[in-house]
Amino acid sequence: MATTEAYELYYWPGIQGRGEPIRLAFEETGTPYVDVTRKPEAEGGGAAAIMRFIKGDAPGMIPLAPPFLRHGDLVVAQTANVLAYLAPRLGLVPDDEPSRLRANQLMLTIMDLIVEAHDVHHPIAPGLYYDDQKDEAMRTAPLFLRERMPKFLGYFERLLSRDGHLVSPALSYVDLAAFQVIEGLRYAFPKSMAAFEPRVPLLTALHEHVAARPRVAAYLASARRVRFNERGIFRNYPELDSAPDPEMRF
Amino acid sequence: MATTEAYELYYWPGIQGRGEPIRLAFEETGTPYVDVTRKPEAEGGGAAAIMRFIKGDAPGMIPLAPPFLRHGDLVVAQTANVLAYLAPRLGLVPDDEPSRLRANQLMLTIMDLIVEAHDVHHPIAPGLYYDDQKDEAMRTAPLFLRERMPKFLGYFERLLSRDGHLVSPALSYVDLAAFQVIEGLRYAFPKSMAAFEPRVPLLTALHEHVAARPRVAAYLASARRVRFNERGIFRNYPELDSAPDPEMRF
Numbered sequence: 001m002a003t004t005e006a007y008e009l010y011y012w013p014g015i016q017g018r019g020e021p022i023r024l025a026f027e028e029t030g031t032p033y034v035d036v037t038r039k040p041e042a043e044g045g046g047a048a049a050i051m052r053f054i055k056g057d058a059p060g061m062i063p064l065a066p067p068f069l070r071h072g073d074l075v076v077a078q079t080a081n082v083l084a085y086l087a088p089r090l091g092l093v094p095d096d097e098p099s100r101l102r103a104n105q106l107m108l109t110i111m112d113l114i115v116e117a118h119d120v121h122h123p124i125a126p127g128l129y130y131d132d133q134k135d136e137a138m139r140t141a142p143l144f145l146r147e148r149m150p151k152f153l154g155y156f157e158r159l160l161s162r163d164g165h166l167v168s169p170a171l172s173y174v175d176l177a178a179f180q181v182i183e184g185l186r187y188a189f190p191k192s193m194a195a196f197e198p199r200v201p202l203l204t205a206l207h208e209h210v211a212a213r214p215r216v217a218a219y220l221a222s223a224r225r226v227r228f229n230e231r232g233i234f235r236n237y238p239e240l241d242s243a244p245d246p247e248m249r250f
Numbered sequence: 251m252a253t254t255e256a257y258e259l260y261y262w263p264g265i266q267g268r269g270e271p272i273r274l275a276f277e278e279t280g281t282p283y284v285d286v287t288r289k290p291e292a293e294g295g296g297a298a299a300i301m302r303f304i305k306g307d308a309p310g311m312i313p314l315a316p317p318f319l320r321h322g323d324l325v326v327a328q329t330a331n332v333l334a335y336l337a338p339r340l341g342l343v344p345d346d347e348p349s350r351l352r353a354n355q356l357m358l359t360i361m362d363l364i365v366e367a368h369d370v371h372h373p374i375a376p377g378l379y380y381d382d383q384k385d386e387a388m389r390t391a392p393l394f395l396r397e398r399m400p401k402f403l404g405y406f407e408r409l410l411s412r413d414g415h416l417v418s419p420a421l422s423y424v425d426l427a428a429f430q431v432i433e434g435l436r437y438a439f440p441k442s443m444a445a446f447e448p449r450v451p452l453l454t455a456l457h458e459h460v461a462a463r464p465r466v467a468a469y470l471a472s473a474r475r476v477r478f479n480e481r482g483i484f485r486n487y488p489e490l491d492s493a494p495d496p497e498m499r500f
Contacts, residue, residue, distance in 0.1 A: 056408070061352055064359050064405045076351050078358040085351055101326050101335055102311055108328040108358075109314050115365060123373045124386060125393035136374060136386050143375040155314045158306070 005072035007033040007086075010050050012066060015232035016184075016225075018079045018114070019067040021107075024176040025083060027219040028210075029090040035224070080107045083173050092173040103167045106159075106174045110181055113152040117184065118233045120144045120240060130230075130237070141240035145192045149185065153200050160202035171213070178203065179210035184234030189241045255322035257283040257336075260300050262316060265482035266434075266475075268329045268364070269317040271357075274426040275333060277469040278460075279340040285474070330357045333423045342423040353417045356409075356424045360431055363402040367434065368483045370394045370490060380480075380487070391490035395442045399435065403450050410452035421463070428453065429460035434484030439491045 007026065011019030026033040039045025050066050052058045053075065060075035068077035069085070076082050084104055087093035093103045123140045124133040156178060159166060166174045182203065186193045197204050210216055219225055228234055257276065261269030276283040289295025300316050302308045303325065310325035318327035319335070326332050334354055337343035343353045373390045374383040406428060409416060416424045432453065436443045447454050460466055469475055478484055 056412070061355070062405075062409065062412070063355075064402070074348060074351070076355065078355045081351060081354045081358055084354065085347075097335075098324060101324070101331060104331045104334065105311070105313075105326065105328045108331055112365075115362075119369070124389050125397070127393060127397050133389075136389075139374050139383075139386075143377060147375070147377050152314070155312075159312065162306070162312070 007031065008036050008070040009033055010036050010053065010066050010068050010070065012050070013037040013045075013047060014226060014229070016180075016228065016234075017067075017232050018111075020180050020226075021079055021110075021173070021177040022067055022069070022082050022086070023224075024180060024216065024219075025086055025090055025092055025173050027224075028171070028176055028213060028215050029092065030215055031090055080104065080111055083107060083177075087173045090173075092171070092176070094168045094170070094172075099168055103172055103174050106156075106166055107177060109152070109155070110174070110177045113149075113181060114184075114233055116144060116148050116152075117181075117188065120188075121235050121237060130235075134239075137237075137240055142242050145189060145196075145242050149189075149192070150196065150199075153185075153196070153203060157200040157203050160206065166206070171210075175206060175210060176216075179207050179216075182207040184228070187228040188234040188236055190236070191241045257281065258286050258320040259283055260286050260303065260316050260318050260320065262300070263287040263295075263297060264476065264479070266430075266478065266484075267317075267482050268361075270430050270476075271329055271360075271423070271427040272317055272319070272332050272336070273475075274430060274466065274469075275336055275340055275342055275423050277474075278421070278426055278463060278465050279342065280465055281340055330354060330361055333357060333427075337423045340423075342421070342426070344418045344420070344422075349418055353422055353424050356406075356416055357427060359402070359405070360424070360427045363399075363431060364434075364483055366394060366398050366402075367431075367438065370438075371485050371487060380485075384489075387487075387490060392492050395439060395446075395492050399439075399442070400446065400449075403435075403446070403453060407450040407453050410456065416456070421460075425456060425460060426466075429457050429466075432457040434478070437478040438484040438486055440486070441491045 009019060009022055011017060023035070036049050037045050037047060041048055053063055053068065056062045060070070060073060061077070063075065063077035067079055067082060068075055069082045076085050087103065088095070093100055120141050121130050121137050122133060123136045130137065156166065166172060166178060211220065228236070230236065259269060259272055261267060273285070286299050287295050287297060291298055303313055303318065306312045310320070310323060311327070313325065313327035317329055317332060318325055319332045326335050337353065338345070343350055370391050371380050371387050372378070372383060373386045380387065406416065416422060416428060461470065478486070480486065
């Protein structure tokens, strides 16, 4: 039975990236999982473990890219899809269909924001280095910080002010993902976030609440958590972090 | 009961955009639906119908953006989420969980491709006009056409060669969405697609198969289908459509 098999997470080693919302779901619920690529290559780890699946040399659905989860015979890719599969099993989403639709909608919206945050430093092409598109990134960054980031974060703030939580009174995987986005944006754009966060106090409070969950706190302090760095989605390039912008829309 | 209520689709009038995969699901299955914004404003249509929901003046979940579906008391946003809700009801996805996970994974991958196709003409910011980011778009376009488009379409081709279909032997909503992406890419990049399509014959055949479905064919010929134009996701800017590129990767 698939449900008695280990959860195996496959994601590029060395970055949090799109794998991190999945790691947080495992960590918050104390669910055992194998972070496969962090094992040595000699033990089946490293990026080579991913390539077997992408090349179709492993059984199951072929993913285009990580993250993907292997659970028994199932291979499930795309962060939001992995979490839609895991969350009912880990108790991170209510049972009823409206709640699951709401959770999935918000998770997809968070993934949209993550794409845009990534594209701030890679506006031209994912295959070029940052230095080869830095001039364009300098155009993108202030527009992202003035218009897009406030639009997304302001949306989550509105939902919190109306409903007191993102999906239900209990913690959900969407709350964990929202925490992760705040973490990443603070790392990438510390000046802009310091200026903006007073406008989204409920979202900031949600971040603090998640950070203080005992298992999350233990995870964040552990060596299991990859540190933010300039190879991931959220990168701290000071030249892209505008000073507080009086035109920031909300 | 929600299931006896009409399906109401809300999407920006005048473009196919992220609403089109949903329209195709309704049209292929002969399911009655209301394309709300295409009604006159005096009858509750137009973009104003969308804004009521985004502003929170309508009951139900607040969407960040269209498309969204209203079905009874439910308001469901995000294209892939709307289709995950609709497809079981319309008979456009098998019942078993692995098939639904596969369908959702592929739909999310198609949406990723759609974002990248859009960002070819809007690499700097969605809030700027094309003319204000045309120089950057001229850098992005050849890289998209040489690396990204072949990566995505080649992936779908591989799945078709291994499995003969994208989700199951029966037509699924993912097949309809794949049709739409080919339609859009052909409109936006006719020269590049003419050069590339011989490398993805199974995907091209799937496109032809969908186009020939009687209800789809009738829809495509009808006034219900919005024409492609330079306000949507797929735009025909000839300067972005490279001549056939010998370096195109596959």
